[in-house]
Amino acid sequence: MERALTTERLHLKAIDPADAEVVAPHCAEPAIYRMLTKMPPNQSVADTRAFLEATAMDRDAHGYTIWAGEEFAGIVSLTRQSHGFYLLGYWSVVSAWGKGYMTEAAGALRVAFVEETGIGILQSGYFSDNPASGRVLRKLGFLPCGRQSVYSLGRDCFVDHQDMVWVS
Numbered sequence: 001m002e003r004a005l006t007t008e009r010l011h012l013k014a015i016d017p018a019d020a021e022v023v024a025p026h027c028a029e030p031a032i033y034r035m036l037t038k039m040p041p042n043q044s045v046a047d048t049r050a051f052l053e054a055t056a057m058d059r060d061a062h063g064y065t066i067w068a069g070e071e072f073a074g075i076v077s078l079t080r081q082s083h084g085f086y087l088l089g090y091w092s093v094v095s096a097w098g099k100g101y102m103t104e105a106a107g108a109l110r111v112a113f114v115e116e117t118g119i120g121i122l123q124s125g126y127f128s129d130n131p132a133s134g135r136v137l138r139k140l141g142f143l144p145c146g147r148q149s150v151y152s153l154g155r156d157c158f159v160d161h162q163d164m165v166w167v168s
Helices: 017-027 045-057 101-117 131-139
Strands: 004-006 011-014 061-068 071-080 086-092 121-127 143-152 157-167
Touching: 004 101, 011 101, 017 045, 017 071, 045 061, 061 101, 071 101, 086 101, 101 131, 121 131, 121 143, 131 157
Parallel strands: 086 121
Antiparallel strands: 004 011, 011 061, 061 071, 071 086, 121 157, 143 157
């Protein structure tokens, strides 16, 4: 995949561990980590750097930081899962909520990924108490395909999760 993607309002830059200092403070916000499966509460800069390094080195991960001008706005990624499908994951900083950035960024990544790989099936999902994330996925053309209880590191418990799928 390309090292950078650009949309009308956003710049998506390939994950870079050097961005850990900018990303980490947002990872410590309960409003963010509670809505994700693999982000622990109060993630440190070192933890964030390790996550960014692992993502940058993973040949089956296509991760990008999202920038609105000079402001960090979130992260979006497509990561190959053990069963072979790619999972769309994303989160945005609280100040970016409601601006349509995630739909724009995730849509750009999906288009670039499908054009490059020809892969036409993607998975994603959201916790049932995060309807805004569900709206993002529906705008991107994802459809519900099941429900399950998924463990959230940030909450330290299982949470009702809506599974979604996109097929070209």
